[in-house]
Every structure is written in C-alpha cells, then in structure tokens.
Amino acid sequence: MNKKIEIKNLTVNYGNKDVIHNLYLDIFQNEVLAIIGPANSGKSSLLRSLNRMMDFHPTAKVSGDIKLDGESIYLDEDSTFLRRRIGMVSPLPVGLPMSIRENVLYAPKMAGCKDQGELDFIMEDCLKKAALWDEVKDRLDGLATKLSGGQQQRLTIARALSHHPEVLCLDEFSIAIDPVTTMKIEAVLHELKKNMTIVMVTNVINQAKRLGDRTAMMLHGSIIDLDSNDRLFNGHVKDTRTKEYIEGLFG
C-alpha cells in the first residue's frame, strides 16, 4: 500500500506542556483512518499538525517530520498550498459571514478560478457531496450564518471539498448533526475515499467502526493501538485500555 503521509517522531507542545510525544504513524493512500481516544489525548493537535495549522498557534511548538507523498511538509515556507492539498473540517462550524454561494466558492476564487460555468459546477457538486444541496439550492445567496448548526457543519464540509483536497481531515464532524444527516455524510465519505485519503477524529466508537479501514487509539499524546478495524474491534488489541475504551468502561 502507498504511504500518503508519514509522521516521524512528532512532538507537540503548548508552552511547556507536552501534548504529543515522539509519535510515528503512516497513513495509506485511499484509506479512512479513524482516530479515537478520550478528551485531551491530543487527537485534534495531531490532526492540526498535518496541514500545519499549528503554525498559527502562538505557543505551539512542533518537532519531528511529516511527509506528504514522500516530501516534508515543511520544505515550503508558505503553507497555503499544503492546506489546499490537506483539507480540514473543524468540530465547530465556522461559517464565513457571507452568502452560502460565496462560502463554497471562496477557495476556488482565491485560487484564480473565474469561469462561471465551472464555479457553478463546483458549488453544486460540493453542496451535493456534503448532503446540503436540497436544503439550500433555493437560497444560495442567503447568509450562511443564518443556517442551523448542522447545516453550517455540512457547509464547512462543502467548503473543504471545494479545493479538491488529496487528504481530508475531519475533526468530530458529526458533533452538531442529527443521525439521519450523519448517515448521509458517512455515505458520501465512503464514496470520496475512492479518490481521497480520509483521517477522521471521532468520539463515536460506532462511527470509527462503520467508516474506518483502520483505527488508531490515542491516549495521553501517544498512539497506544493501531490496527485494521477487523482486528481492533474484535479483541486484537495491544493495550487493554483500548478494549476498555471501546467497551465504554472509561473515557
């Protein structure tokens, strides 16, 4: 299997607080890697390191190396292009204070796309993939901030898809979404993985089970278990705390 991302000896701290310690992880092309683990175990910090969002945290310090397609993500000083290749959906929706249309087309326009036909296609395609099109197709010029929480979350997914990322990182994407919509988006992710690598942090064990090809269990800034879902959810764990967490005994 092709390695899409290779993380080597990653350490992250905020001020003098270590939150990820000497972490090694390979992520394969076209897999869905689920990351589970209790609060504060470093899941979001790991995800944010992948597209160098940590550059924007004034107190965060990241060391070690992360390779994308065999090349260090730190080679280029400017990380804008990296963030197009590795898209991020944050846990709480952050709709830009502009119309639904402008939200989805923000990144393609920034990248220089001016062709109206192409922009219309991208907008409809991304909103459909995010299971939002039917609900907003008659109000595309309305303010995105007036959408419900769950709709705004799906808009963030549409926005992340608009620049055709090679890797899509999702941090608890279904936290504000009802189960029916969640299932719709899960079906979409299943389709997307044919052309994309997906790294998904989730607090819902069953979501990791349903969607992941492999699942990693994080605790106190380390990956304590990592295996195919077939194995991990059928008792093949290296650390008994993984089994206890999966069974709801802690976390």
Ligand SMILES: Nc1ncnc2c1ncn2[C@@H]1O[C@H](COP(=O)(O)OP(=O)(O)OP(=O)(O)O)[C@@H](O)[C@H]1O
């Ligand atoms: N910007 C920050 N400044 C200082 N400390 C931070 C910052 N962001 C996270 N932390 C700390 O880093 C540790 C790991 O946080 P992180 O958000 O990565 O965990 P998590 O596994 O995603 O947790 P949750 O399940 O609650 O989202 C926590 O102790 C948290 O308080």
Ligand SMILES: [Mg+2]
């Ligand atoms: Mg988190």
